[in-house]
Amino acid sequence: MLRRLAAERATGALIRDRGTLYLAEGQVVHAESPATPGIDVLLTTGGALHRDGWWDAVARAGAGQRVGRHLVDSGRVPAGALELCHLGALYDAAFFALAPTRTPARFRHGVSHWIGPVRPVPVDAVQRETFRRRELLERIWPDAMTDSAPLVRTDRSVDAPVPPGRRRVLDLVDGARTASDIAQELGRPAFHVLVGLRRLAAAGLVEAVREPAAGSGRIPLPDVAADPDVALLRRLRDALEAL
Structure with missing residues (x-):
């Protein structure tokens, strides 16, 4: 579908389970995913922009879909720094948005993102980079559970x-945070965090928290051995578990 949209020079939003790709005349101009920090986080955490400056730009230029242009023209962010952060956020979100899924994608024609034009990327380049990243993760550590489960x-x-x-990634592993949580906390691209976590998993330092299989727990019963009803329930339970 993405190749067809590129061939048609389509403009709009390709919406998938784990993210959205924005196209303009068949090229990818932005991407976002709930699994990744947005360009605002990358800019402000990296020190290129103060958070107040970001929200000021959104308020002034968001309605006109020229936030990126406003950041550069106002002198808040150098053009090169904006392009680097934008490309980092785009490829990061596209990796998750293009993950295999059984849910059909939807395309909304004419939709554009409020960040505005920064640097379009050909669809082929986005797909090549997505495949390269998947292969890299597979080489490092083949268990994809580390990408989404608590660690x-x-x-x-x-x-x-x-x-x-x-080490900064490892320090945030607490049994509750996922890779996405850690990326948001650090303000780093989520894919970089995935690489770090898979290397830590390959070294035996972290592992995914796996939910117990359905039906694996025993049916809880009152601990009253002298009660004949409880004794009968225990025998029934044991008989069911033996089936």
Whole structure:
């Protein structure tokens, strides 16, 4: 569908389960996903822009869909810094938006994003980079559970120093946060966090928290052994579990 839209030089929003790609004349001009930090987070966390400056730009230029242009013209962000952050956010969100899914995609013609034009990217380039990233993750560690499940540290001791970037990721692994949560906390592209977590998993330092299989727990019963009704229920339970 994405290739067809590129061939048709379509303009609009391709909406999928895990994100949206915005096209203008068949090229990808922006992407966003709930799994990734947005361009606002990348700009403000990286120090290129103060958060108040971001919201001022949205208020002044959002309705005209020229937030990116306003940031540059007002001198708040250098054009090069905006392009780098925009491309980082675009490729990051596109990786999740283009993940395999059983739900059909929808395309809304004529829809554009309020960030406005920054730097269009050909569809082929977005797809190539998405495939490259999937293959890289698979080479590092083949279990994709680390990409979406809550993560927990293992009891394995660290045999070698953990690089600083990976250490910051490891420090946020607490049994509740997911890769996306950690990316938001650090203000880093989510794919970079996925790479760090898969390397940590390959080293045996983290693992995904897996939910128990349905029906694996025993039926709880009152601990009253002398009660004949409870005793009967226990025998029935044991007989069912033996089937």
